[in-house]
Amino acid sequence: EAGVVQSPRYKIIEKKQPVAFWCNPISGHNTLYWYRQNLGQGPELLIRYENEEAVDDSQLPKDRFSAERLKGVDSTLKIQPAELGDSAVYLCASSWTNEQYFGPGTRLTVT
Amino acid sequence: GQNIDQPTEMTATEGAIVQINCTYQTSGFNGLFWYQQHAGEAPTFLSYNVLDGLEEKGRFSSFLSRSKGYSYLLLKELQMKDSASYLCAVRDSTGGFKTIFGAGTRLFVKA
Numbered sequence: 001e002a003g004v005v006q007s008p009r010y011k012i013i014e015k016k017q018p019v020a021f022w023c024n025p026i027s028g029h030n031t032l033y034w035y036r037q038n039l040g041q042g043p044e045l046l047i048r049y050e051n052e053e054a055v056d057d058s059q060l061p062k063d064r065f066s067a068e069r070l071k072g073v074d075s076t077l078k079i080q081p082a083e084l085g086d087s088a089v090y091l092c093a094s095s096w097t098n099e100q101y102f103g104p105g106t107r108l109t110v111t
Numbered sequence: 112g113q114n115i116d117q118p119t120e121m122t123a124t125e126g127a128i129v130q131i132n133c134t135y136q137t138s139g140f141n142g143l144f145w146y147q148q149h150a151g152e153a154p155t156f157l158s159y160n161v162l163d164g165l166e167e168k169g170r171f172s173s174f175l176s177r178s179k180g181y182s183y184l185l186l187k188e189l190q191m192k193d194s195a196s197y198l199c200a201v202r203d204s205t206g207g208f209k210t211i212f213g214a215g216t217r218l219f220v221k222a
Binding site for chain 2: 040041042043044045048055056058091098099100101102103104105
C-alpha cells in the first residue's frame with residue numbers, strides 16, 4: 001500500500017513569493033490534514049478536511065494561506081506571499097479511523 | 112484550552128527501560144496518541160489509548176489515566192534505533208475532534 005505522497009520535498013523561495021505544496025493521501029482515507037512543524041516543536045494543525053469539506057481551518061492564517069481538496073482526494077496548500085516566519089516543515093497526513101499516517105513533508109525555507 | 116507537557120530531552124542506555132511521561136489538560140478528552148519521529152522524517156504512529164490502563168505492543172507500552180490527565184510511553188530493551196523524538200498527542204472533542212501535539216521528547220540512546 002502506498003503511503004501519503006507529498007511534493008516537493010524541499011523548497012527555497014524568497015520572501016513575498018508564492019509557493020504551493022501538494023499531497024496525495026492514502027487511498028480510501030477520507031480525512032486529510034495539513035500541519036506545520038517548526039524545529040523542536042510538535043506538528044501544529046493548519047486545516048483538516050473530511051472528504052472535500054474543510055471542517056477545521058481555525059489555525060490557518062487566511063490572509064496568506066489557502067487550501068483546497070478537489071474531489072476529496074488530492075490537496076494543495078498555498079502560501080501567498082510567503083514571509084520569513086513561514087520557514088518550516090509542512091506535513092500532510094491522512095486517516096481512516098484513529099491513527100494518522102504522515103507524508104514525508106515539504107521543508108520550506110524562505111530567504 | 113488544551114495543554115500538553117512532556118520532558119524536552121531524555122537519555123538512556125542501550126538495553127535499558129525508559130519511561131516518557133506526558134500530562135495534559137483538555138476539556139473534551141477523546142483519546143491519546145504516541146508518535147515516534149526520527150530526525151528529518153515524518154511522525155509514525157505508535158499507540159492509541161482512550162480507556163484507562165496499559166496497552167502493550169512489543170517493546171513499547173502506553174499507559175493512560177484520564178482522571179490524572181497523565182500518560183506514559185514505556186520503551187523496553189532499548190536499541191540505538193530508538194533514538195528519536197516521541198510526540199504525545201491528545202484528541203479533543205470540543206471544536207470538532209482536533210488532535211493537539213506536544214512539543215515532543217527527544218530520546219538519546221547511548222551504548
